[in-house]
Amino acid sequence: MGLFSWLVIRTASAFGLLPHQRVRRYKVTLFGEALGTFTLPIGDHMEKPDAFIRPVLTPPFRIEFGEDSYYYWAEPDPDGGHKTVEFHPPTPELREEAARFYNTANGLIAPGRPDPARQQPLPTRSLEEVQLIRAILDHRDTDRPYLDYAAWLSAKGDPYGDFIRLTLGIAALPEGDERRGRLEERVGKIVAKYGPRWALPLAKIGIYPGVYIGGYDGYFPTIFHGPKGVIEELDIERDALVFPANAPRLFHAAPFLQKLKVAHGDLTVGEFAAIPQFAQLESLSLSVAGGTAEDVRRFSESPHLSGVRELGLSGCRIGPEGVEHLARAEWLAGVHSLDLGSNALGDDGVAALAGTPNIANLTTLDLRYNGLTDRGLIALCRSPHLARLEVLNLESNEFTAESVRTLVTAPFAQTLTSLNLSSTQLGADALTVLATGAFPALTALEISYCTTSDEGVRAVVTAPFFRAIEVFRANSSGAGDATATALAAHGFVQLRELELANNAISDAGVEVVARSKAVTKLTTLKLNDNPFRAAGTSAVAAADMPLLEHLDLCRVACGPEGARALAAAPHFKSLKQLWISEENVGVAGREALLRRFKDDVVTFMS
Known part of the structure; x- marks a missing residue:
């Protein structure tokens, strides 16, 4: 279930919007086409709720949540607008009737199984x-x-x-x-x-044109249309009725589609191999079931993927055998961005990938959550085919100083602009080795949640390449006041986003950073869950950060004094989001912040 589906159910349930609903029989029509007669919630929004004929603008859509099913569809409103109707059938009889409405209106024999007798031929184009x-x-x-x-x-x-x-x-x-x-x-x-x-x-293949969250009527017929007036991007979840049977209908409804994301836990990558319309895609992201190595082989041998430049296969559980097939795909040579996160590739799988010349055009490679160790990273760093790599995500694998030594001398160390080493168990010794690298193009570095210390983070911050870093994330990394002092010592740097949450930074550390030139270009600053108090908060409020848009001070004991200082901050004219803990600011602090920033900027957290 996607975030949208979850929000529908959670919000509706939380606010009591799904009571036992009054129902009656209606003859339902879809733009003049009779769909049948069904027992549905009484249409109080209708000009004549007791009318026998009930027009709808879309077939019903369904969200499954445990054993419950929620149905919703759009109808015309007498005022000339649109109304989204929700139906949560409370009895077995009504659940059966709602399922009949869903299957009949969508031309299904059973959920997910199109009825060939009800599938109208696609209209032809001149x-x-x-x-x-x-x-x-x-x-x-x-x-x-x-x-x-x-x-x-x-x-x-x-x-x-x-x-x-x-x-x-x-x-x-x-x-x-x-x-x-x-x-x-x-x-x-x-x-x-x-x-x-x-x-x-699109509605006829289960793609709802809008959003519907707990009573908020969000039917927008052109919600998918981009700035050129046509549909070029779509995200499709498993509740839709597109794949595998309705792919031709998808591309007929959206003939200009170039970016497609599909999340469907009941399909495998192999089931997308024989869709000829994929030849027009530039970006394809599949989050589907694991299947077998044979499924990956079929996908890898597809003749319809030569135009894909961005490929995402996150969470498909490809495994080392599957990635060997992928490495042999001829069309892989045209891919510039490859996301293989959460695929259990292991060191053998990454070694197979590193050895193929088909990755020579990659500029972005995501290998997060793949069970990699030093052996896999060393194989990657020694590959002669990754000289163009610019973005590398290695989050949530496990490395030591041994493989980091290879990383700093890798061919792509000269071209990397973004490196994510968060949750890779790096210690201070490994980060000290990382700090010896040149990384002349690096602008974004993440080392959050590593088993390091103030010594290790300080080594990175004092590295020569750090002066060019624009995004630095070192949350829960053991950073302390020494790291803060080293950061401040740089003077003017390029930092735009700085995250040092859940570390050991005291008032003294925050004060020295806030008074330095290192923060003057910041748009994002996250210092939540640190042990500083009102003095540090007041220093942040007084800092010369005119571009700051996002500030996180959750669970910081700033007190009413710190809140009042924030409310009087002279440079926070661009602030769009402030997160702060309500219990730490008191009533007076809360009122001061709301007077200055209003509730569309301030979010009070627990």
Whole structure:
């Protein structure tokens, strides 16, 4: 279950929005198509709730939560808008009826099994339209082919052409431009009138056009349409009815799709090997069931992935045998970003990956949570095929100083811009070795949750390459006042984001950093769960950080005095989020913070 589904259920349950519902029989129609007669919640929003015929704008969608099922769908509202209806059937009879409504409306024999007799053939496109679509797919970086397609649609009397043209016009105007507001108003009227029909092809394969969270009606027919007026990105969860049977319908409904994410625990990577429309994708992310090495082989031999430049296979449990098949995939040579996190690759799997020339174009490699040890990291660092690597995520593996020595001399040490070593069990000796590296391009470094100490973090902070670091995360790393002093000693640096949560930094450490030039460019500062108090908080409030947008001081004993200092901070004019513990500021501190920043900025945490 995704975050959206969880929010629907949790929020609805928490606020009592799912009582025993009054029901009655309705004949349901979908844009004039009779779906059947069903027992449904009484439509109090309807102009005539007792009317026998009940029109809907989408088939029902279902969320399963344990043994419960929740259903929701969109309907027209008499005021001209839209209404999302939710149904949580409370009895076995109503649960059976809701399931019948769901299966019938979605053309299913049973959940997830399309009924061939009810599958209408896909509408055909003219050769001219196909050529216009192909021109967009081949030239996404310019507006001209989109405008040509829009003109063709408008000439045929299709209002979608005006929608595309106006949307492109909005994207070309700056925020605040009065012309933008006028265009947005015109687009809103077009969407209100025609949007539900545009959304219907996706709705018919289980992709809900909007969000619905505990009574918040979020039916937005064009929610998936991007700044060019067409759908180019989609995230699909298991509650949808797309794969494997409805892939052609997905790409017919979204012919310009180039970025696709799929989360489905009942499918394997092998089931995505034979989808010819994947040839138009530039980005593909699959979070699916493990399957077998044979499934990975089928996927790796797919002839439809040559256009993919970003590939995510996180959590697919590929294993060392599976990654050997992946390493032999010819299309892998075109991939620039590869996410293999949480796949149980082990050292043997990473060694197989490191040995293939098909990874020569990789600039981003994610190997978090793969059970790697020194042997795997050394194999990776000695690969002759990773000279272009810029981003490397090794989080939650286990290394020592031995493999870090190889890391600092790896060919890609010269090109790395981002390195994540969080939760890799690195000790002070390993971080001291890391500090000897040159890393001339490095701008982001994460060493949180390592088994280190103030000595190890201080070694990194004093490294020559640290002066160019823009993002530094060392939460729960044993950093103390000595690290803070070393950071302050740099003077002006490039730091934009600094996270030192849950360390041993006292008032003295915070004061020396806050008064230094090292923090003047910060947009994010997280010092939560440190032992400093009001004096340190007051120093943060007085710091010269005019760009600061995010500040986390949760579970810091700042007291009312520190809260008042924050409320009077002279430089916090850009602050967008402040997290602070309510019990540590008192009533007076809370009121002072709310007067200065309002509740859309301040979040009081426990």
